[in-house]
Amino acid sequence: MNRSSAIGVGSVVVLLALSAYAVTTQAWKLLVVSWAAFGAMALAAPLGVRARGDHAEGLVWGYGLASGAMVTSAAVFLVPQALGHHPQFGGFGIAFGILAGFGSHTIGHRFAHMDLPIDRTVTELAAHAISAGAIIGLIYGNIDVGVGLGLAIVSHKGPAGYAAARRLTANDRPVAPLLLPAAGLGIAAIVSSAVAVPASGAIRGLVFGFASGVFLHVAMDFLPRCEIGSEIHDMLSVEDEHAHHILDQLRLHAAASTFVGGFVVFAAWLALN
Numbered sequence: 001m002n003r004s005s006a007i008g009v010g011s012v013v014v015l016l017a018l019s020a021y022a023v024t025t026q027a028w029k030l031l032v033v034s035w036a037a038f039g040a041m042a043l044a045a046p047l048g049v050r051a052r053g054d055h056a057e058g059l060v061w062g063y064g065l066a067s068g069a070m071v072t073s074a075a076v077f078l079v080p081q082a083l084g085h086h087p088q089f090g091g092f093g094i095a096f097g098i099l100a101g102f103g104s105h106t107i108g109h110r111f112a113h114m115d116l117p118i119d120r121t122v123t124e125l126a127a128h129a130i131s132a133g134a135i136i137g138l139i140y141g142n143i144d145v146g147v148g149l150g151l152a153i154v155s156h157k158g159p160a161g162y163a164a165a166r167r168l169t170a171n172d173r174p175v176a177p178l179l180l181p182a183a184g185l186g187i188a189a190i191v192s193s194a195v196a197v198p199a200s201g202a203i204r205g206l207v208f209g210f211a212s213g214v215f216l217h218v219a220m221d222f223l224p225r226c227e228i229g230s231e232i233h234d235m236l237s238v239e240d241e242h243a244h245h246i247l248d249q250l251r252l253h254a255a256a257s258t259f260v261g262g263f264v265v266f267a268a269w270l271a272l273n
Helices: 003-024 028-050 056-085 087-113 120-142 147-170 176-192 201-221 240-272
Strands: none
Touching (some): 003 176, 028 120, 028 176, 056 087, 056 147, 056 201, 056 240, 087 201, 120 147, 120 176, 120 201, 147 240
């Protein structure tokens, strides 16, 4: 086992240990979300390894459903919470969260130029998972929200794990290091859930607005982009002159999948209220 694979396996051990702590605090919802995120990425990765052919349409639908559900969930369940604590500070928090999400995503590409013990793709996914997990933990540790919100937020882990495993396999790299971003969300979430946000309306509005903004950025970042040079385009085994036609068709699937993902959340909310 190489060092990067050992780091991935070690992260699972850490998640198991923290899960035992979460059981003692009866953080059941957070445990469900943490292990759902782990399972989605860990189970999707082998599918990416065995994938043959383009499968671009499936990836478009996976990303589209996940991002549509995330946008809707953040807008319905997180944004009102933030604005309810303090309209102005909540709004500032949302803006800062979106900007911070973009900034961290952009800076994350610098990992490509650093000498790290694990693959760049895994490093970027791990950084994303840890930051998202920290915010999920703050939310579940301080607000009484349902498990459905967390599941919608982590729904992108499946298609992300599938795409990352395909990329690693194509470059003759092991996929075991993907256990790090798979477990990283739960690790960060359980740790940050112990942080109590002050009762001040302005502070809570800023904190939960920031969380809303970050999740909105993540959701928009996972919108399937069917453009030349995109991840979807890289999956196509055709020349660029043929790729334009295929991408035009995939754009229709991208739009439809995001609406379906949002409608599923809406329908689930109607059924539970």
